[in-house]
Amino acid sequence: MREETLLTPEWVTQKATFLDWDSQPSLFKHYPHFCYRTPLSAHPSLQWLMETRCITSHQIVAHKPYYRLNVPSAGNLHPIEIYVQIRNIAGLLSGLYHLEVVTQELVLIAEIGVAGIEPYLGLEQRFTGCIVMLSIVPFRSSWKYGLRAWRYLYLDLGHQIGALSSSVRHFGLNLTKMFTQDTDALNRVMGMGEDERIVAVYGVGEGSMRLVKRLEDPLMSVQPTNYTIKERLLAENIKKVALYNDIPNSIVWDDFVTFNNTRRSARGFNPNVMGDKAIVELMEVKAPSSLEIVPILLQAHTMQLGSYRNKECTVSGNFNSDVVHLLLDQRFISGSNMVLLIYAVDFRAHSHIDAGIYAQEIYTMCAFLGVGCSGIGAFYDNESFRWSNKPLLYAVAIGGK
Numbered sequence: 001m002r003e004e005t006l007l008t009p010e011w012v013t014q015k016a017t018f019l020d021w022d023s024q025p026s027l028f029k030h031y032p033h034f035c036y037r038t039p040l041s042a043h044p045s046l047q048w049l050m051e052t053r054c055i056t057s058h059q060i061v062a063h064k065p066y067y068r069l070n071v072p073s074a075g076n077l078h079p080i081e082i083y084v085q086i087r088n089i090a091g092l093l094s095g096l097y098h099l100e101v102v103t104q105e106l107v108l109i110a111e112i113g114v115a116g117i118e119p120y121l122g123l124e125q126r127f128t129g130c131i132v133m134l135s136i137v138p139f140r141s142s143w144k145y146g147l148r149a150w151r152y153l154y155l156d157l158g159h160q161i162g163a164l165s166s167s168v169r170h171f172g173l174n175l176t177k178m179f180t181q182d183t184d185a186l187n188r189v190m191g192m193g194e195d196e197r198i199v200a201v202y203g204v205g206e207g208s209m210r211l212v213k214r215l216e217d218p219l220m221s222v223q224p225t226n227y228t229i230k231e232r233l234l235a236e237n238i239k240k241v242a243l244y245n246d247i248p249n250s251i252v253w254d255d256f257v258t259f260n261n262t263r264r265s266a267r268g269f270n271p272n273v274m275g276d277k278a279i280v281e282l283m284e285v286k287a288p289s290s291l292e293i294v295p296i297l298l299q300a301h302t303m304q305l306g307s308y309r310n311k312e313c314t315v316s317g318n319f320n321s322d323v324v325h326l327l328l329d330q331r332f333i334s335g336s337n338m339v340l341l342i343y344a345v346d347f348r349a350h351s352h353i354d355a356g357i358y359a360q361e362i363y364t365m366c367a368f369l370g371v372g373c374s375g376i377g378a379f380y381d382n383e384s385f386r387w388s389n390k391p392l393l394y395a396v397a398i399g400g401k
């Protein structure tokens with residue numbers, strides 16, 4: 001999908017048309033009002049789930065509600081939903097639930113008992129606790145970005161998996177890997193139509209000795225947006241992607257809840273207030289082996305400006321205007337201290353998810369260090385080879401606040 005999703009100067013000029021925000025598809029999926037609901041705040045043992053995906057800012061913009069979440073999202077379009085199978089948790093009916101982010105409620109789609117989702121994930125015994133399923137809703141993003149949305153869906157998903165992992169670890173729990181041979185069957189039984197696809201699954205709980213039967217009847221189907229326009233190539237490519245189930249090696253943050261609720265993407269920087277020590281700490285954040293991180297230092301107190309590899313400046317120089325241009329001439333980036341360019345060994349969906357997970361950790365590290373940052377998904381692909389021979393997937397601009 002690299003060629004189909006390239007950004008070139010010609011494409012950008014052509015696309016720079018007026019976007020009618022009134023035609024934006026709805027951001028949050030709603031199951032019918034007759035479904036049983038319970039507020040997450042009534043279940044303290046599920047605080048990790050509440051912190052995984054939540055609203056952290058609510059404004060009115062142009063007479064419409066404008067929500068922002070604990071996770072960043074390209075264009076603030078949030079093309080993700082979360083479902084949870086809950087089994088044997090005190091105070092909750094065992095069942096398959098949708099996490100309704102806007103009300104912070106769990107919405108019961110179907111009760112479970114001897115039958116459950118486990119056999120779709122290769123398990124013969126019941127899984128006690130939660131099975132978390134993350135879906136993507138391509139139209140929420142393709143409505144604005146066309147085919148480029150393919151990349152943003154997986155980057156956004158990576159941010160979401162990163163937040164899930166940090167939250168779980170903060171609350172002293174762990175993620176369990178879940179597999180499936182048949183992603184189609186899992187999607188069918190969960191009631192996913194053509195406009196939504198479950199793409200990652202994790203357990204938070206433990207296996208048991210009790211046998212489980214396969215849930216036979218699909219759950220009710222609810223459209224994830226109020227309307228949709230089919231994008232065939234996008235849908236076909238998403239269907240081919242195997243379930244993601246790598247477990248991020250997230251740092252355990254004591255102040256995770258504060259960072260999670262106050263994090264915002266920077267819209268401007270004050271480069272003088274960011275120290276060199278913070279720059280080095282950010283360079284030390286571990287990335288998975290699927291990625292190659294190239295920090296470009298644009299402004300610092302004593303450190304050498306230029307591009308870095310493994311904390312060593314390998315090419316010195318002032319690359320401010322080159323980097324700003326690479327990132328589609330987004331002017332606010334010129335005030336940043338450092339831009340992390342995130343390249344991948346392979347251009348695949350899973351590398352984009354890895355890049356999103358890594359960037360989510362960078363966001364949290366920036367919150368810890370008291371500096372600002374923003375994920376940058378818009379760049380001229382063919383100009384990125386100057387700093388690596390691999391494909392560029394994502395960038396993060398970082399600087400003083």
Ligand SMILES: Cc1cc2nc3c(=O)[nH]c(=O)nc-3n(C[C@H](O)[C@H](O)[C@H](O)COP(=O)(O)O)c2cc1C
Pocket residue numbers: 068069071072073074075076152155156159263264265266330374375376377378
């Ligand atoms: C995959 C991805 C790509 C993004 N690309 C850009 C970008 O190119 N330029 C930009 O200014 N912000 C970018 N952002 C930041 C979003 O605009 C921001 O997350 C969104 O507006 C919500 O604001 P918040 O992060 O403060 O909650 C990106 C975020 C993500 C997750």
